[in-house]
Structures are given as C-alpha cells and as structure tokens.
Amino acid sequence: MAETQFAESQTIRVRVNGQEYEREVPVRRLLADFIRHDLGLTATHLGCEHGVCGACTIIMDGESVRSCLLFAVQADGAELQTLEGLADGDDMHPLQQAFWDNHALQCGFCTSGFLMSAVDLLDKHPRPSEEEIRHGLSGNLCRCTGYANIIKAVQAVAEQSQS
Amino acid sequence: MKPAPFKYARPDSVDEALALLQAGGDEAKVLAGGQSFVPLLNLRMASVESIVDLNRLDDLAYIKRDNDTLRIGAMTRHRQIEVSDEIRAAQPLLCRAAAEVGHLAIRNRGTIGGSLVHADPAAEWPLVAAVLDAQCVLRSQDNSRTIAAREFFLAPLMTAIEPNEILCEVRFPVAPVGAVWGFQELCRRPGDFAIVAIACQLTLDDGGTCSTASLAVGGAHSTPLHVAEVEPIISGSQGEAAVMTAAAEKAAAAVDPSGDVHGSADYRRRMVKVLTQRALKEAWAQKRKRALQ
Known part of the structure; x- marks a missing residue:
C-alpha cells in the first residue's frame, strides 16, 4: 500500500x-x-x-x-x-415544471439549491406531508417568495407521483 | 471565499491517519464531516497547516450492538443514526436527537464523532452523550483510552482529546427494560442550534415508579451538563407535579448560562426549568402510552 x-x-x-x-x-x-x-x-x-x-x-x-x-x-x-x-434535454424535470407552474421563484438565486434539496427530500420521502416538506427544505433560505409557493410546488410533484 | 492554504492527506486506514496526525504535530487537524470545521476555515476564523481527512475510513463508520452496549463508529453520519432500525430498537433517544441535528444536507454529511469533538455546548450529540453516560474511545499512534463523555467536555469547543488522538468510537448503553426518555429543544427554527435543550432517561417499574433517572442540559452552560442532583428528587416518585417542579428548579440552579443575541442568561435559566418539566412529562407520557398499547 x-x-x-x-x-x-x-x-x-x-x-x-x-x-x-x-x-x-x-x-x-x-x-x-x-x-x-x-x-x-x-x-x-x-x-x-x-x-x-x-x-x-x-x-x-x-x-x-x-x-x-x-x-x-x-x-x-x-x-x-x-x-x-436535472432536465432531460428540453424537458424540464417534474420539480422544475412544478416550480414554473406554481410561481415558486422570483429572483431565482436560491432556486437551484431548493430543487436539489427537493430531489433528495422526495427520494427519501416520496409522499411527504406539508410538515415534512417544510422540515426537508428548512436548510434552504429564500428571501423573495415567503416559501408558500415552493412548498406548493413540491407538494404538487409528490401528489403527481401518487396518482 | 476560500480557506487559507493548507496541506491535505486522505488516509485509507486509521493507523495511517494516526501516523499522519503524529507527523503533522500540533498544527495538523482532523477533518470529519466538516459541517462545523469547514465554515470556520472558510470564514478564516481558523487556519491550519495540515488536514487529515477521515472520510475514506469506512472502518470508522459502523453501528454495532454488543449485548448491552451500542458501539457507533465516529465517522457514522447523523442521517445513518436517524434512520437506523438497530438504534431505534436499542436506544431510540439517539434517533430522536439525530433528527434534530441541522438540516438534511448537513445530516447526510456530518458525523457523530465530529460533533462530539467540536463540542458545541448547544449541540445534540454532546447532550445525549452526557445524559446516557456514553464512553468515548480515543486512539493515538501508541495508545488507546476510553473516557466518559461526562469528563470529555471541558469548555465551549474544548475537550480532553490530545492533538495526536482521534475519536474512533462512541459507546452508549442500550436502554434498560422500563426505560423512557424525554427530549426537548428550544430553537428559533428547525435545524438551528438549541437555545436550550434537555434530555432525560428514566427507568420506571410497571406501576410507573421511577428507579433511576438521568437528566442533562444543553445550551445553558459552558459544556453539556449532567445534573446528578435531580436523580434523588425523581427516584421513587411517580412523576407528581411537585416532583417535576422541584427537579426543574434544581436543574435551573445547576446551570451557569451566558447570554447572547438568541437569549439572555436569565431567559436561558428560566427555559431550563420549563423544558426540564416538559422533558420529564414527555418521559412519563411514554410510559402511559405504552400501557395503553
């Protein structure tokens, strides 16, 4: 050695x-x-x-x-x-699409960090409660959105995967 | 932003790590999960001549049970402890505490050994190690010793570890039959360091009478503080309100908190009392819940 x-x-x-x-x-x-x-x-x-x-x-x-x-x-x-x-060519990842649909970003600076944290969160908890989403994303700071739409976007993806 | 220059080595075995640490002398530091150490380097609040990175030492990342002892390798990540079925069965307080450490990305990376040696008096692992009377196994190139966690922490960010030693393993006693616990942490947001945290473990008989009790305080003293004086108050009781108040007052009298932007010394002392009562109530409530099952 x-x-x-x-x-x-x-x-x-x-x-x-x-x-x-x-x-x-x-x-x-x-x-x-x-x-x-x-x-x-x-x-x-x-x-x-x-x-x-x-x-x-x-x-x-x-x-x-x-x-x-x-x-x-x-x-x-x-x-x-x-x-x-994250994206598959021109096709956005479901989380990216949900951020778009739910207006989950404003200035966008924090967005890539939120998306990557959300990927890991959904990997570990495929069906998270709202509280689990809030906990799972609590290590990411956003100064624009007030978080509500970010939570909504992640919830939307979790619900899609259940249906 | 970047840390001041240093030299770096990534050994493949504990022996090699110990040799590198010995060779590096006082200016060499060990890098575990890096979730506290790297911020200090980035902010240049700390600078080091050389770093010995333990992250490839798979032989320091393990969870083993030997009869009544849980042996956790120092490089085991918080997240591994949080989700370990073996630990949940043997000492569930550890899973509860692990879930409170930082945020998911921090728990994925940070280690129990790193947290103990960093010795933040408001951190979860020092508190739990003190309440459960954990033992720390330290190794240097030519020595190995075991020291009680209650003697390991000396001051904020200071422990009894020598510059040439590595914390290799932490040993926790498996929860005895009839054990219940409480864990209460006050912080502004989930994942923050505690302003005050209390952990306790009690052993109750079938009738709910306490035979042994251990309680420790985090965030309100220069080190995690095991408050031995509460044991005679709680032992023999059934968790009557007056007993819990007396124990909480004893804990509040035992701490010597300092104040900062998150809370004054006086506030912290008051919170020690409040959270001690809640932690004891939580422990007895576990007993009642089990009785209903």
Missing part, C-alpha cells in the same frame, strides 16, 4: 451529470468553486459560503450535500449531480 502523504494539490476525477472530468486542483479549493470555476457549471450558486443558506446544494453519490462545505479533493471518485443534470 502506497503511503499517504500531505499534498498541496491533487489530481481528481469526478463524474458530473454523467460526464467524466479530470482536473488538478489545489487542495483548499471548495467543491462549489470547482464546479463553477473549473468546470464552468454555474447553475450551482454560492450565497453564504459557510453552510447556512443552502444555495450550493448538490447531490453527491445520491445524497444532498452543501458543496461549499466540501473540498473538491474530497469528491475524488464521486458521482455528482448539479442542476444542469
């Missing part, structure tokens, strides 16, 4: 939305910055950059995580999904 050493940069391989990337990164680069700057995938937004606002939420190996609280090197070998990977 090769002995692990301390390093200041490292070459990593990640799969993002089904596409392979290999890049050398400084070890202190945050995963959120890696996704935006190194990969040019700018749907992932950065609000607070210290794990409070939820704007940078992505899916890593099937679970929602805050990409501002991970270093890119920690994602080496991981499978990531960002908002860019």
